Amino acid sequence: MAERSDEAVTGLVLAGGLGRRMGGVDKGLRPFRGRPLAAHAIARLAPQVDALIINANQNRAAYEALGHPVIGDALGNFAGPLAGLHAGLCACATPLLVTVPCDSPLLPLDLVARLRAALQGTHAQLAVAQAGGWIQPVFALCRTDLRDELSGYLASGERKVDAWFATLRVVEVPFDDEAAFVNINTPEELERLEPT
Numbered sequence: 114m115a116e117r118s119d120e121a122v123t124g125l126v127l128a129g130g131l132g133r134r135m136g137g138v139d140k141g142l143r144p145f146r147g148r149p150l151a152a153h154a155i156a157r158l159a160p161q162v163d164a165l166i167i168n169a170n171q172n173r174a175a176y177e178a179l180g181h182p183v184i185g186d187a188l189g190n191f192a193g194p195l196a197g198l199h200a201g202l203c204a205c206a207t208p209l210l211v212t213v214p215c216d217s218p219l220l221p222l223d224l225v226a227r228l229r230a231a232l233q234g235t236h237a238q239l240a241v242a243q244a245g246g247w248i249q250p251v252f253a254l255c256r257t258d259l260r261d262e263l264s265g266y267l268a269s270g271e272r273k274v275d276a277w278f279a280t281l282r283v284v285e286v287p288f289d290d291e292a293a294f295v296n297i298n299t300p301e302e303l304e305r306l307e308p309t
Contacts, residue, residue: 124162125201128215141215149170161225168197210296245291
């Protein structure tokens with residue numbers, strides 16, 4: 114749990130996509146090691162945050178069964194991860210919001226602590242994980258006062274995460290374990306990670 118109440122963190126599990134590469138099925142609900150993919154992300158993130166919400170645009174009842182509030186995008190047409198982040202910022206009651214994707218069942222158990230330490234140690238507005246030489250844009254912690262800035266960006270028709278990040282003060286936080294950020298996009302990737 115967060116040590117300082119003024120810097121409490123809400124976790125947001127992003128499950129709002131269409132799952133096109135997963136054959137058009139809802140990725141977060143695909144079984145993986147006996148549970149839905151999203152349940153693995155929730156189990157790893159929940160102990161790191163003060164509250165947790167799920168962003169989903171379909172199968173709401175199935176996501177609600179995972180035990181946390183479910184919110185949909187304010188924007189229609191499955192507008193991508195920034196639309197999910199926007200929905201999370203609108204629903205968030207804490208000063209900080211961290212996002213993770215529903216299809217990353219191995220996410221780091223120290224993700225929030227390390228992102229928060231970097232954010233609080235700088236004048237950044239957003240901290241983002243970096244692994245394997247790349248930023249991991251949907252593993253990010255931001256200040257909830259970015260809501261209006263993101264609303265304006267989305268209202269202009271823009272949807273690209275990296276382009277929005279370029280407008281902010283961002284700190285990149287390196288993680289050594291690249292495998293912790295693996296995301297499962299296809300049935301083949303799901304099968305590869307299942308134990309034999």
